[in-house]
Amino acid sequence: MTHRVWNFAAGPGTLPLPVLERVREELLAYPGAGASILELSHRSPAFETVIGEAEASLRELLRIPETHRVLFLQGGASLQFAMAPMNLLAATDGPAAFVLTGTWSRKALAEARGIGEAVTAWDGSASGFSTVPETLEGLAANAAYLHVASNETIEGVELPPGFEPEGGPPLVCDASSDFLSRPIPVERYGLLFAGAQKNAGPAGLTVVLLREDLLERIPPGLPAMLDYRTHAEHRSLYNTPPTFAVYVLALVTRWVRDEVGGLAAMHERNRRKAALLYEAIDRSDGFYRGHAVPEARSLMNVTFRLPSEDLERAFVAEAAERDLVELRGHRSVGGIRASIYNAMPLEGVQALGAFMDGFRSRHG
């Protein structure tokens, strides 16, 4: 038997066990192809089926309307920080406006500033990025687009369900760490991008949803690989896409549909898991101090501090002895971060919650 720990890593993160088992079963010969998915040409009929199924499955899960293209790209969310302004900012009036809720939205703003005019529409830095705006409605009405990060992976704050404003400038959303964690109204998004490695598959793949009319904004003269039109016209097969990652993404989307029951069921499961940890924080009489204010708490990344850094180190070490691993917070925030993405089972979160109670009674 293979020994597996409860992996609370922020990304690449844990994948659903049934998906890994399926990958293992099919690894030497993809059904009907007589060769591994790792060996198949991206132009082969087998891979054409895989990428077609990945798109169809995403469209079904997220109810992606016909108005939106699905692109499978590389370069991570970090490349999207540059591609979004290169494609959507240069030829239009008005700056790109950024909602700063944490490290990743701040990075995106810094990148956009090197490309065009970019401004801050809302800034949570004074609270140490522990809050999110109450509403985005009416924000930056004259901007070329409004950039948000729906979940800030490092600070552990998340915009609430239904945060997407109606009307206003096109919404550009970095959904890297909460993609597929809950239903979203895709029709309200101009551009959504997500690195797959947090919640949707292996590293190396970035999923992009793009409203088709925005293709017309793109200025001429961009390098082909950095131009969304290239990838839209070639259905993500302009050059070699990350074939293995696309294959695993297709399996993950089917797992969400068939074994979880879809995105509403996924959301409910994620709410239950997160509640277990936030309850452990809230009943600890201040021993655990959550970073996010309650209204901004992320369902994906639960961040908290202990009374001292020594205790934080002891927490991480003792947890690891019990197979609860990768709990150290990001170096910029410190403390503890438990990433409990879609694939982390309830059982793993229960084990962490019980450990938190036990650690507090031993050290509190």
Ligand SMILES: *Cc1c(COP(=O)(O)O)cnc(C)c1O
């Ligand atoms: C991880 C992460 C990124 C960076 O992703 P890369 O794929 O490493 O470029 C950007 N934004 C968010 C919200 C993330 O969680």
